[in-house]
Amino acid sequence: MFNLLRMDLYRIKRSKSLPICLGILFFAAISIFTLLWLLAVPEGQVIALKIGMMTPDDKKTASTILNDIDILTLFRQISLDGGLYSVILGIWVMLFLCSDYQNGFIKNIMALYSNRWLYLGSKLLAVGIVDLCYLVFHFGFTLLLNYLFGTIVPYTKIKDVLFYLAWAWLLTMAFSALIILICICTRSIAAGSFGAILLGSGLIVVPIYQIMHLLHLGEWLKYSIYFSLSYGPNQYTSLQDLQVFIVGTVFLVLYSTAAGILLKKQDI
Numbered sequence: 001m002f003n004l005l006r007m008d009l010y011r012i013k014r015s016k017s018l019p020i021c022l023g024i025l026f027f028a029a030i031s032i033f034t035l036l037w038l039l040a041v042p043e044g045q046v047i048a049l050k051i052g053m054m055t056p057d058d059k060k061t062a063s064t065i066l067n068d069i070d071i072l073t074l075f076r077q078i079s080l081d082g083g084l085y086s087v088i089l090g091i092w093v094m095l096f097l098c099s100d101y102q103n104g105f106i107k108n109i110m111a112l113y114s115n116r117w118l119y120l121g122s123k124l125l126a127v128g129i130v131d132l133c134y135l136v137f138h139f140g141f142t143l144l145l146n147y148l149f150g151t152i153v154p155y156t157k158i159k160d161v162l163f164y165l166a167w168a169w170l171l172t173m174a175f176s177a178l179i180i181l182i183c184i185c186t187r188s189i190a191a192g193s194f195g196a197i198l199l200g201s202g203l204i205v206v207p208i209y210q211i212m213h214l215l216h217l218g219e220w221l222k223y224s225i226y227f228s229l230s231y232g233p234n235q236y237t238s239l240q241d242l243q244v245f246i247v248g249t250v251f252l253v254l255y256s257t258a259a260g261i262l263l264k265k266q267d268i
Contacts, residue, residue, distance in 0.1 A: 002122075004109065004113065004118060004119060004121075004122035005122040005125050005126060007122075008096075008122055008123065008125075008126040009126060009129070011099075012096065012126060012130060015095075015096075017092055017095045017096070018092065018130065021088045021089070021091065021092045021134075022134060022137060022138070024088055025079060025084070025085065025088055025134065025138050025141075026138070026141050028078055028079060028084060029078050029079070029138070029141055029142050029145055030145065032074075032077075032078050033145045033146070033149050033152070036065070036066065036074075036149075036152060037149050037150075037152060038053060038054075039053075039054065039062040039065060040062055040064075040065050040066045040152065041149070041150065041152055043150075045059055045062070066152060066153055069153050070153055070154050070155065070156045071142065071143065071146055071153050071154065071155050071156050072156040072160060072161055072164060072234055073153075073156075073234065074142070074146075074153050075138075075139055075142045076164075076234075078142065079138065080168060080172075080229055080230075081229070081230045082201070082202075082230075083200045083201040083202050083226065083229075083230075084201075085134075085135075085138070085172065086172060086175050086196075086199075086200030086201070086225075086226070086229065087196055087197055087200035087201050089131060089134060089172055089175070089176060089196075089200075090175060090176065090179045090192075090195065090196025090197075090199070090200045091192075091193060091196045091197075092130070093127055093176045093179045093180060093183075093192075093196070094179055094182075094183055094189060094192030094193055094195075094196055095189075096123075096126070096127070096130075097123060097179075097180055097183045097184070097192070098183050098187070098188070098189045098192055101183075101187045102189070106119075116260070116263045116264050117260050117264075119263070120180075120256065120259055120260045120263055123180060124173075124176075124177065124180070124256060127173070127176045127180070128169075128173055128176075131169055131172050131173055131176060132169055135165055135168060135169055135172070136165070139161070139165065143155075156234075157235075159235075159236075160234060160235040160236075163233075163235060163236050164232075164233075164234055164235075166245075167232060167244040167245050167248060168229065168232070170244075170245060170248030170249065170252065171225055171228055171229050171232070171244060171247065171248040171251075172229070173248065173252055174225055174247075174248045174249075174250075174251035174252040174255060175199070175200065175225050175229075175251075177251070177252050177255035177256045177259065178195070178199065178225070178251070178255045179192060179195055179196055180255070180256075180259050181255050181258055181259040181262070182195040184259050184262055184263050184266070185262055199225075199226070200226075202226045202230070205221060205224050205226045205227065206226075208221065209221040209222075209227070223243075223247050225247070225248075225251055228243075228244050228247045228248070232244040
């Protein structure tokens, strides 16, 4: 499996999709910080007034938009709470996995490794490494922007940051396993793309929750990956905050097992 992992990491290093997807996350962070600087920082408000972005009456109200927001909360609102990070990561996972089917590389791998669980394991490990790097680099870039823009929001305790990144990584890994399952099932770039966008952004889960909530049957959807990422805790305060780890672990094992079983049954 580690030979496969080494090959995967070499391919990832040479791929264009890896920096492009990370660049999209960086661009989103720059856009949000620029907007917040124009709306909530006095120096930025001067420019916003000149270009007609806001009126003098809006100035006082806009100054309060950063109340009770720290760097971790802002980082969540930029990407993870709304599903942007899941969508971008899901698209990268789709490109990474489907490329094996598109160029026939998977046939060569299966000819050398009869145990298909090794193939799946190497993919999950490679995705886990990229996912962790994305989270760390994205948060680090958010810290850098906050410094460059004059510390417009206060910093967060390191223990709270580590706690959040730990369960966010586990949940996004579970989402990645779901995208891998979709790609193995369909062998289609289109299906993987639609899955990443519709499931990662909540375009499927949120309407279903609203309908089920009207029937008083929607509570179980709060344990979905999307809602767990959107409403999970910023810091550890009680044992209930560990629920996100359980949700992530269950879905990761479930989707990985289903993908492995399906892969074993496929004729490649």
